[in-house]
Amino acid sequence: MPDTTPAEDGTEAAQSGDAKRILVAEDSSAIQDLLQLILTQRGLSVDIVEDGKQALDAIRTQGYDIALLDFNMPEMTGLEVVAKYLEDPAKGPCPHFVAITGDVQGLLESQDNCEHFDRVMAKPLDINEVLSVIGELGRARPEAPGIRPVRPAAGGAPSRSPIEDVGYRFLRWPYDADRRRLTAGAEGYDAVLVYEADTPDDLAPLWQGRGLNLLPVIDLTGRLGAGADFDASGVGGDVAEHVTRLIDGFGDRRAALHRDVARSEDIGDKLLARIHVSGADLIPRLDGNRKGLVGYNLTLAPETVRAAAGKLVGRGLLAADFFERLHVCGNCRSARMIVREECPSCRSAQIEETSYLHHFRCAYQGPEADFRTGDDLICPKCRVELRHFGRDYDRPGTMLVCQSCGHAAAEPAVGFVCADCGTRSEGEAVATRDVHLYRLTRDGIGYLEAGAAFLGMAQQVLRFTDLPLDLVVALNGEARRYNETGAAFTLLSIAYRNERPIAQDHGARQFAATRRLFTELLGQRLDGGAKVISGGAFDYALLPGTGPEAVSGRIGDLGKRIAAELRFDPGAEISVFGPEDLG
Structure with a gap:
């Protein structure tokens, strides 16, 4: 069966919420079937009504956690349903009200509308959004009965720009x-x-x-x-x-x-x-x-x-x-790292550069401070006074001396200290992170312009949330029959490789007409009972009672023959799915 698990956020939200009873007030049978399917599959109790009067009666007599109300219903609008319920002195507990509308802006223009609803969802519905909203509201307590107060933004209204x-x-x-x-x-x-x-x-x-x-x-x-x-x-x-x-x-x-x-x-x-x-x-x-x-x-x-x-x-x-x-801190992952020169022995940053002396007679070399006794230079090894530069000694270079532990070295160690958590790291051990600029590729542009069909079926997964509502309902019925009686079925998914070039050369309307004619001819030439459904990037054909083995061998040739009859070849790529493939 199709992947009936929407994106993780929505699924977890619905399953973790406390809402158990949902009212759906919607006059579209396709939306009714879709919502009942996805919500009941997640253990929620769902009641369906078709108009505003039925919705008001149901809310008054049943205890719902959430009511999904079509804003424009027969008999009574969703706003009227909520207002009448809230005005009733004998009302019971108040459910969370969610408006479903194809005119979001029109609804939001009136503050009186907004204050009655906890959420507004736009049509066509997004399944992940539905589940996310229900999950969130299911965890929240409904407000006490009565008109919900307006919640102005902090600071009040701004001066107008x-x-x-x-x-x-x-x-x-x-x-x-x-x-x-x-x-x-x-x-x-x-x-x-x-x-x-x-x-x-x-x-x-x-x-x-x-x-x-x-x-x-x-x-x-x-x-x-x-x-x-x-x-x-x-x-x-x-x-x-x-x-x-x-x-x-x-x-x-x-x-x-x-x-x-x-x-x-x-x-x-x-x-x-x-x-x-x-x-x-x-x-x-x-x-x-x-x-x-x-x-x-x-x-x-x-x-x-x-x-x-x-x-x-x-x-x-x-x-x-x-x-x-x-460079990144291994403890808190901050990139605000202080880089510094450190003593190789004690890791202190208190190191100073000093000249070192070479005593020719005994070959001792060391920091000048080791030789210095007042104003005189005395070799710490043989205790001979060094009087003449170039004859008794020379200064071949400098060295680093730690003021904390006295360790001397020719080169410092490199270390890092995290400015956020203070964690110290040696230079060789600290992690790095590369930062990049990102730009669209030709494939990226093609995907943005042509949609999922541009990527081809190889990169696509047949997901429940991507399918047309009519197909979801029909496919669910076929799956139920398959599980109960073993009756086979086949789902064809049709992508169009040539959508972009046809649209660029001849216009989007020409491609749409080509695509529509292809699906009409395909539906006519498939076995009786085939249901062809148009989608977004893909079109679909559902064949009840026909297993995929009866279709796979001939569907490719059928698609080519239909394409040859058209003015433009849509480049149809037809993928075949059976019950086991969709399980």
């Missing part, structure tokens, strides 16, 4: 950075306008909301440095032209992203998309305020950047250029 008059829609940080808006994502916003922040890391929550990391960051504080896309703190006069050019550039490049990447919750995909949309490489800079001594030109922790970028380099989507080599 003239930049807000340029004509774009701004997410004003931190005043608009409540959980509802961050969960809802970037829909309805053109840029992030930062009124208060101390470091770029303060804006890291932008990476948790869908698409918020792809908005330009305009800094009014002057403290974000390279973490912002535009520092407007010290700019006088009219900045409208610069802001317009910045926001329009981001918007144009964001629109060119393939939907697979633009909607992805994978941190690697988010990082690739950010590099592309910003129009700049991922550039490191030395930053003494950071324990790791390095920051990047975005609002994401450098440790996260380094881990994600390293994986992308391994996949060939990013190239790494050497920037610097840092």
Whole structure:
């Protein structure tokens, strides 16, 4: 069966939460089936209703931990359901209310709407987000019955920046950075306008909301440095032209992203998309305020950047250029290391350079201080006074003498001391870390423009969260029949190798038409009962009652024959999966 385990964060959140009873109020049968499937598989009790009146009745008579409410339902909207429940003096315990809507910005524009809901989730639903929200709310206690209080940002409303008059829609940080808006994502916003922040890391929550990391960051504080896309703190006069050019550039490049990447919750995909949309490489800079001594030109922790970028380099989507080599503390992993010359014997840094003398008569050599007795030079070995330079002695060079233990040596040892935890390390033993600049490769650009199909099936894993909702429901039914009766089925996954060249030469509409005609012909020529479903980067065909062995030998030739009938060859690559392959 498909991988029905979404990303780790969402799965752990759902399983560790205390929520046991969930109400889903949604008039779409596909979304009903999807939510019931993924939530019941995780041990949650799920009730489904189709309109607002049924939802209100269910909340009044049943004890739910969380209610997922479609904002625009028949009979009564989600907002009306919550308001009527909260106004009822005989109401029972108040569940957590989560709004589901395709018009996030419209919902958030009214504070009256926002105060009724604990979270807002945008359609189409992201399964990992659903599980994460349910897990988080399941661990929290519902508030006492009654209207939820408005939670204003600390410090109250800011004085309005003239930049807000340029004509774009701004997410004003931190005043608009409540959980509802961050969960809802970037829909309805053109840029992030930062009124208060101390470091770029303060804006890291932008990476948790869908698409918020792809908005330009305009800094009014002057403290974000390279973490912002535009520092407007010290700019006088009219900045409208610069802001317009910045926001329009981001918007144009964001629109060119393939939907697979633009909607992805994978941190690697988010990082690739950010590099592309910003129009700049991922550039490191030395930053003494950071324990790791390095920051990047975005609002994401450098440790996260380094881990994600390293994986992308391994996949060939990013190239790494050497920037610097840092020494790292073995105890606390800080890169703020003090390098110093030390005594090879006691490791003290209190060493001084001094001349050493060579007594010709007895051949003794040592620091001048060993010879010095008042104003005279007396050999410590033979006790003869040295009177004449060049005849009795000479000064062939210098040596280092430790003022702590008296040890003398020609060369010092090199040591490190961590400025954060004080751990001392010998130079030969201290660990190092290489820092790199990262830039998109040709494959990285191709992936951003063409989506998962560009990588081919070899790099893709068939994941539950990537499949169309209709296919998830149908596939789950086939799997149940297979487990109960042994009835075979086959799933075909279709990628299109030639999507990019066709779209570049003839336009995206021409490729879409070619793809649509290919799937129509494929559905007609497969055995009866085949269900063809269009997806994002891939299309799918589900063949109930037909095992993969009956399909594998002929599907490749069938695809070629169909392609030969089309004006353009989509380069269809068809992969065959059976029940055991998907188990």
